[in-house]
Amino acid sequence: MQLGLIGLGKMGGNMAARLREKGHEVVGFDRDPAVRDVGSIADLVDRLAAPRLVWVMVPAGGPTAETVRELGSLLSPGDIVVDGGNSHYVDDRAHAEELAERGVHYIDAGVSGGVWGRQNGYGIMVGGAAEDVERARPVFDALTPDEGGGFVHAGSVGAGHFVKMVHNGIEYGMMQAFAEGYEIMAASDIVDDVPGTFDSWREGTVVRSWLLDLLVNALRDDPELAGLRGYAQDSGEGRWTVQAAIDHAVPAPAITAALFARFASRQDDSPAMKVVAALRNQFGGHAVTKAEGDPAVPE
Template identity: 80%
Template sequence: MSMQVGLVGLGKMGGNMAARLRDKGHEVVGFARHPEKRDVASLPELVERLTAPRVVWLMLPSGDPTANTIRELTSLLDTGDLIIDGGNTHYVDDRQRAAELREHGLAYMDAGVSGGVWGRENGYGIMVGGAEEDVARARPLCDALVPDNGGGYVHAGGVGAGHFVKMVHNGIEYGMMQAFAEGYELMAASDIVDDVPGTFASWREGTVVRSWLLDLLVRALDDDPELTELRGYAEDSGEGRWTVGAAVDHAVPAPVITAALYARFASRQPDSPAMKVIAALRNQFGGHAVAKADSGQAEEG
């Protein structure tokens, strides 16, 4: 079933999603800030181009960019139109947003989208939350976006459930990435393993840790076996923090995800203030070696 959809946000994710939808026979009317990427020059023009009842899918950064766009669309759309938020919005905002839109006669559903820059070729994981009738209406779009084998889709629950499970997904991703990272450092630091990249490559077949993340790590090591071209600095998208917060709210222990999030924080410190305190205390109570900041050399206390 071919559909028409307005897609707002044509960056790395949204642009590839638009291309995949078109490849599958859907009509996409795209709007973005950059003129070379968009089909229309404004949101009013986007709404005018779409046939009612309209479906508008947002792929924007969470927070103000999404909130401001929805606010503008609310004044432009008509009763019965559907807004889908496919960005990484915090799930707690979804129900309030859905209630506000309902007062204007507009439907709302949330969609967690995973797949990164490889989604156009391989398909995306789509995790949606919303009312049955809204989800059914958007299902042809989701079917086009997921992998060709039909997997990778779940209607997780009511409004907010799609973003909640995507948040948990990203928290799990943090933990998996951190485990691979620690394994790499341990093998590289030993005098036992001669071929660290080859070891990771061997794990891609027949082992219980084989995964797409492992495939991506092997790809990165093929390009730069000792990762000399990279800094050991990692940002977080915010969803790791939300996952840890949700674990606290529900009294669910999540030590792996929490530790992985804190490891990203540590990566941003050129010289850890906390470890300076540890060094100072060890020097005070035991006269242990202290590394001087100006020389990097340790002196015996």
């Protein structure tokens, strides 16, 4: 197939490369002149034969909305826009309705695989009309793993980004569990080989996973993770997953705690823990200054 791809960063650039390796013709646009094939989105649309397929791979929110709006003014009835970024699922219906006024179709696609996707294939989760998904299916097949799997048409518009959101929420919880396990073992006086323990879990255990493989890779490079700060940003999808759990009255304590742990990682000196320290000092005399460690005194 021929398609346009807007956004050639870490994800988009690797996706374009994989598609080309699979025999598809990709016309790419990016703000960086060094990586783009055309000078503008209008030029990209002009290069594509109708009916067109344009995949958007730009940051969620304003950049995606602006790109969809511009495409709506340039594309023709019967063309398809695929939003493959990490957009909030509630935005998808608005984008679809905006494009539908001009006869342009819309698919939302959650994409997982990170920087390894070009080599291993991506997980693709889509929402949209069945006939639109079928038209774009050769592109999805090229992006997903060669051995099969990795694709789901999850439902109508918004469903793709919704299930990708939940996927990322689950990812938060899994990463936090590995992180806590690491800290517990590292803090003990009985485990001599923490990296080797994680490595041993990669075969035959119920916690073996790609995330575990990646953790082992990181520990091989830096066994004590001394070169990293204990700081973790969140993409927004963890927050959206927690909000969806609240909206649907679904208990999600593991995902919620993992999200809050990321918030805590950004505090050099937690205001909340200062309050806890102050209260412990008030009722138990457990005074701790910044220069001291907190003694293990029973409360």
